[in-house]
Amino acid sequence: MSEQDPNRYDSPAQDPVSGLRETVTAVARAFAGDDSIEPSLDSSPKPEMGDYSSNAAMVMSKALGRPPREVAGELADEIAGRLGESVERTEIAGPGFINLFLADDWYRRAVAGLADPAGGTVPPVEHPERALVESVSANPTGPLTAASGRHAAYGDAVTRLLRATGHQVSTEYYVNDGGSQIENFAASIAARMTGDEPPEDGYRGEYVTDLAERARSERIDPDDLETLARSGVGWMVDSIRASLVGFGVEMDGFFSERSLYDEGLVDRGIEWLREAGHTFERDGALWLRTTDFDDDKDRVLVRSGGEPTYFGADVAYHADKVERGFTRLIDVLGADHHGYIGRMDAAIRAMERPGVEFEVQIMQMIHLVEGGRRTKMSKRAGDIVTLDELLADIGNDAARFFLLQRSADRTMDLDLDLARSQSSDNPVYYVQYAHARIQSILRKAAAEGRGHDPAARTEVPVDRSEKALIDRLLDYPGEVHEAAARRAPHRICAYGTEVAAAFHAFYRDCQVIGAEGEGLEASRLTLCEVTAQTIERSLGLLGISAPDRM
């Protein structure tokens, strides 16, 4: 791997796109005499616009008082000079974009770099955080619904993204096993045991009858609501945990609301706030002055009867998260909880623990559509599609992809007919198919004993489709960082689709096995390998498998 051997590539010290970006930025800053400017460097939208483009001239032309195209010309010369043989030529286009046309050699080297063990990996963020992602946290009074599935898939994918970018992340499910809903839940089970109708606002799903059956077989007294509540919640949590495991979502912990009381954590959490001087008493209740921290009105922590509110307990829970050393608390909540953000944010700030960041990711609603009609989803009425049913219906991979492909902050229609179809209609198979196709090529190559040294050189020009594919692969680290920073796994769905599309086009245009030209077959086999690797990693971030055969 040395420069003495002209038939081999050295592994680049760093990601080649970063190298380009640094050069462009350095040249632009020196030219403008301003270290604060951030010129862009993106792969060009169209081949005739070059391989990479920068707006460097446009962002400084105003300050320089010169026309952008004129500035661009001078910048382009300087950049081309610095990049040497990597750049073939430059062009000034449109309002003043600098378009870089890179040399084939740059592309071949980039592929060799991707094949390097350290190639194509995501560099860690500069300041890693200890984060706790709390998600799902659905009430343990019924099975997880398809909507919970969206939360689960999202929380899990965000966790994977954060870990991929170097953060230290734990995941947790908050179990609301206290409060009036649990009494209601127990009463509903009791009613089914004795053959009565559940209370007016009780739980009526069929699973309640099953729970009653089980309670009966365990000889629980229908009048013993306390035991019924504990047992019922326990069974539900077991079933919820099983559903999540089945979906490939691993929770590091299930945190019981009740345990907060049992271990005196509620008092302790509230004590923090009292000490900080942000509480007051009124009408016999203890309040948190959340209006000091931008909330609409003050909130009750402890009811006049002495019992903490849900909010009070949740404050204690979050105090405990801080206590455990997490510096970034990420709560994934449903849209119906958005009104809750203000007070929780206020509470965190009232704790006065510097360095602790709190954020809420709101998930909008999901509607299941079948035969062009929306299905109803009500947990109390038992008129729901459960996560288990959804998974049995469309499979884990399709469920993950469909639940994640839309931005979290918008309501979503999930077309069951489409998700169910094992055909080209289904976008998840489009991506997986690309991976399977590549594996098939690699299998064939291996069977024919065709070795391929990633460092082998070829002088054959890089095909246009090859170039487009390599461009997409080089985007990977940036895409992952972007998706992680913005808590936007749906971007990875889109990215995976782009890589697959670029591969399919490459497959059409470029013969791999038996490609004519010294070193070309080896080079393309390497490209296939790194493409498969990128697809597998991308799907992995979403919790989706990358099958070798389809």
Add this chain to the structure above:
RNA sequence: GCCCCCGUAGCUCAGAUGGAUAGAGCGCCGGCCUUCUAAGCCGGAUGUCGCAGGUUCGAAUCCUGCCGGGGGCGCCA
């Protein structure tokens, strides 16, 4: 009334931190399998980016107002 999300192709949606001729999938029309997987590829049609102003070299993107859809405003959880 106040707060949050959304309004982009027939449908479902990408395009946040301003950039070149606004994209993808589905659906529709027409092509491509004696070469590595046709779950693929290629071509075609469809848009006042909700409306109206503003900011500027440049706005789907930022600001203001309005219209429309969804959600939320408990000593419930």
